[in-house]
Amino acid sequence: xxxxxxxxxxxxxxxxxxxxxxxxxxxxxxxxxxxxxxxxxxxxxxxxxxxxxxxxxxxxxxxxxxxxxxxxxxxxxxxxxxxxxxxxxxxxxxxxxxxxxxxxxxxxxxxxxxxxxxxxxxxxxxxxxxxxxxxxxxxxxxxxxxxxxxxxxxxxxxxxxxxxxxxxxxxxxxxxxxxxxxxxxxxxxxxxxxxxxxxxxxxxxxxxxxxxxxx
Amino acid sequence: xxxxxxxxxxxxxxxxxxxxxxxxxxxxxxxxxxxxxxxxxxxxxxxxxxxxxxxxxxxxxxxxxxxxxxxxxxxxxxxxxxxxxxxxxxxxxxxxxxxxxxxxxxxxxxxxxxxxxxxxxxxxxxxxxxxxxxxxxxxxxxxxxxxxxxxxxxxxxxxxxxxxxxxxxxxxxxxxxxxxxxxxxxxxxxxxxxxxxxxxxxxxxxxxxxxxxxx
DNA sequence: CCCTGGATTGGAACGACATTCCAATGTTGG
DNA sequence: CCAACATTGGAATGTCGTTCCAATCCAGGG
Numbered sequence: 012x013x014x015x016x017x018x019x020x021x022x023x024x025x026x027x028x029x030x031x032x033x034x035x036x037x038x039x040x041x042x043x044x045x046x047x048x049x050x051x052x053x054x055x056x057x058x059x060x061x062x063x064x065x066x067x068x069x070x071x072x073x074x075x076x077x078x079x080x081x082x083x084x085x086x087x088x089x090x091x092x093x094x095x096x097x098x099x100x101x102x103x104x105x106x107x108x109x110x111x112x113x114x115x116x117x118x119x120x121x122x123x124x125x126x127x128x129x130x131x132x133x134x135x136x137x138x139x140x141x142x143x144x145x146x147x148x149x150x151x152x153x154x155x156x157x158x159x160x161x162x163x164x165x166x167x168x169x170x171x172x173x174x175x176x177x178x179x180x181x182x183x184x185x186x187x188x189x190x191x192x193x194x195x196x197x198x199x200x201x202x203x204x205x206x207x208x209x210x211x212x213x214x215x216x217x218x219x220x221x222x223x224x225x226x
Numbered sequence: 227x228x229x230x231x232x233x234x235x236x237x238x239x240x241x242x243x244x245x246x247x248x249x250x251x252x253x254x255x256x257x258x259x260x261x262x263x264x265x266x267x268x269x270x271x272x273x274x275x276x277x278x279x280x281x282x283x284x285x286x287x288x289x290x291x292x293x294x295x296x297x298x299x300x301x302x303x304x305x306x307x308x309x310x311x312x313x314x315x316x317x318x319x320x321x322x323x324x325x326x327x328x329x330x331x332x333x334x335x336x337x338x339x340x341x342x343x344x345x346x347x348x349x350x351x352x353x354x355x356x357x358x359x360x361x362x363x364x365x366x367x368x369x370x371x372x373x374x375x376x377x378x379x380x381x382x383x384x385x386x387x388x389x390x391x392x393x394x395x396x397x398x399x400x401x402x403x404x405x406x407x408x409x410x411x412x413x414x415x416x417x418x419x420x421x422x423x424x425x426x427x428x429x430x431x432x433x434x435x436x437x438x439x440x441x
Numbered sequence: 442c443c444c445t446g447g448a449t450t451g452g453a454a455c456g457a458c459a460t461t462c463c464a465a466t467g468t469t470g471g
Numbered sequence: 472c473c474a475a476c477a478t479t480g481g482a483a484t485g486t487c488g489t490t491c492c493a494a495t496c497c498a499g500g501g
Contacts, residue, residue, distance in 0.1 A: 015450080038488065048451030049489080055449095059488065102328075109324030113317075113373040122402065122410050129409030143413045144428045151370025152363050152433075158328040159362075187337065194344030195337050198358045213359045218367075221436025230479080253459065263480030264460080270478095274459065442501100449496070458487075467478070 015047060017055045017065070024066045028103045036063070067107045068120050070097060075127040083134040084219050090127055091153045091215045095208065098157040102165050105158030112154070125150055137226055145222045152218050160207050230262060232270045232280070239281045243318045251278070282322045283335050285312060290342040298349040299434050305342055306368045306430045310423065313372040317380050320373030327369070340365055352441055360437045367433050375422050 013019070023044050027036050036059070038049045045052070056062045074093040080086035098104045112121055129146045137145050189196060202210070228234070238259050242251050251274070253264045260267070271277045289308040295301035313319045327336055344361045352360050404411060417425070 037486080039486085042451090048453095050452070050491080051450045053489075105328035106325055109328065109370075109373070110321055112370070113320035113324065113377045122407060126407050126410045129413065133409055133412075139412065140416060141428075141432075142409070143417050144425065144432055146409070146413065147371055147374075148367050148429050148432050151374075151429075152366045155324075155327070155366025155370050156362055158324070159366075162328045162330070192337060192341050194348055194357070194361070195341045197348075197354065198344065198361065201355060202358050210359065213356075214363050214366075217356075217359055217363050217436040217440055218433060219436070220439040221432040221434070224435040224439045225432055252457080254457085257480085263482095265462080265481070266479045268460075444501085445499095447497090450494080452493100453491085455490075456488095459485095461484075462482085464481100465479080468476085470475090471473090 015045065015051055015055065020045065020052055020055055021062070021065045021069050024062050025070060025101070028066060029101055033063075033103045033106060063107060064111065064118065064120070067104060067111065070101050070104065071108075071120050071124065075123045077127065077130070080131070083131040086131040086134075087128060087149065087219065088212060088215055090131075091149075091157075092208070092212070094124070094153055095157045095160065095211055098154075098161045099164060102161040105154075105161045108154055109158065124154075128153075132222070135222065135226070137222060141222075141225065148218050148221065149215070152214055156211050156214050160211060163207075230260065230266055230270065235260065235267055235270055235277070236280045236284050239277050240285060240316070243281060244316055248278075248318045248321060278322060279326065279333065279335070282319060282326065285316050285319060286323075286335050286339065290338045292342070292345070295346070298346040301346040301349075302343060302364065302434065303427060303430055305346075306364075307423070307427070309339070309368055310372045310375065310426055313369075313376045314379060317376040320369075320376045323369055324373065339369075343368075347437070350437065350441070352437060356437075356440065363433050363436065364430070367429055371426055371429050375426060378422075 020041070023041060024036055027040050027044065031040065038052065038059070041052055042049055056065065071094075074097050075090065078086045078089045080089060098108075108120070108124075111118055125146055128149050129142065132142060132145045132149070133139075135145075187196060235256070238256060239251055242255050242259065246255065253267065253274070256267055257264055271280070286309075289312050290305065293301045293304045295304060313323075323335070323339075326333055340361055343364050344357065347357055347360045347364070348354075350360075402411060
């Protein structure tokens with residue numbers, strides 16, 4: 012039996028989260044996968060929340076590494092896509108990052124994301140007074156849109172393919188009152204034809220255009 | 227004892243959520259406040275999640291009522307501020323809306339928000355192909371920024387005042403490695419001097435500028 | 442080499458929770 | 472007034488996070 016360590020526990024947590032979602036991360040699942048007892052785990056991590064935070068950090072850290080790019084906007088797009096892919100691959104990140112943002116915004120992971128995006132914002136020539144606004148708009152759009160994309164993918168689930176999902180989503184939308192939800196329904200038709208990644212990048216570019224316009 | 231009803235249960239849930247947060251909403255707290263048993267509540271409500279959704283809807287519904295405005299942008303600002311205030315008054319909304327967005331995006335509350343914002347987006351003269359991108363950027367920024375604002379207010383808590391909070395936040399930021407977090411730290415200085423609401427609106431206007439630029 | 446103190450482990454025990462179940466009570470139409 | 476049904480209150484169940492403790496491991500000093 013290899014020595015138990017914080018890293019091994021966090022790795023096991025990520026694996027469980029990936030296959031069973033946030034509600035699947037129980038101490039029972041952990042003790043079984045690690046062939047140990049709950050007390051041993053508690054010696055290395057304070058509690059379940061700290062473990063969730065550590066798992067989030069372990070998965071996000073590689074994405075927010077500094078990126079060199081000719082254009083600052085390209086650096087932002089690269090980080091945005093990295094986050095998009097990470098959240099698509101680990102759907103539990105969406106809820107987790109949102110919760111962390113609105114529970115303890117100055118925790119460990121969120122400022123790192125903010126910083127990695129902000130570096131490029133300041134390089135864009137935005138006046139200092141606009142840094143917070145520009146950085147916030149980017150980060151909130153990126154995390155929100157990536158999370159929603161992951162949610163769509165999850166609804167799709169293991170079984171079906173894209174066509175099946177779109178059919179289900181269409182059905183759900185058709186059920187909406189056409190009068191009351193005319194915008195949402197009109198948008199549904201547009202979305203079906205576009206690639207998720209491209210659509211996400213279009214949103215990033217929209218915010219970037221806003222930053223450029225108010226510079 | 228007045229007749230138990232779904233409305234009374236939802237109202238009690240909102241009251242509990244406001245004073246004790248999401249983790250405070252237990253069936254024990256509900257049965258005590260309503261002077262009844264768990265079984266009675268389960269006859270009106272399927273489970274805890276449905277109750278959380280109903281509480282969210284009850285609090286959000288008044289905010290997403292149609293708004294008439296001379297300029298579409300003003301309508302968007304009005305709805306954004308309504309959401310901002312609702313989330314500030316009921317901080318549990320931040321986590322709840324984020325969770326609902328990334329769990330079942332096509333539930334009941336989220337499309338209503340999307341629709342109420344989208345109406346004004348289409349009135350802005352955005353070409354149809356850009357509706358989804360523009361609406362998404364707005365909604366994600368609004369919910370994300372409002373949630374973060376509520377989180378800041380919560381850290382501040384019942385006891386202290388704004389100066390105390392800013393001192394605590396400063397202290398947290400000073401502890402960050404100045405080299406590694408130079409953008410975040412620079413931004414902290416800017417933020418201290420500005421009104422939260424104005425800062426929030428500046429972000430909305432930034433996204434609106436992006437929409438106008440790509441129109 | 443052993444022995445002693447701290448580090449680490451495994452699992453039992455505890456209290457809180459969401460949910461289910463059921464007997465009892467209210468209500469209503471024939 | 473009496474059957475069917477709607478509604479209630481609370482006891483029972485199983486799962487969870489967390490705490491506690493006895494047992495084991497390990498390193499360094501005598």
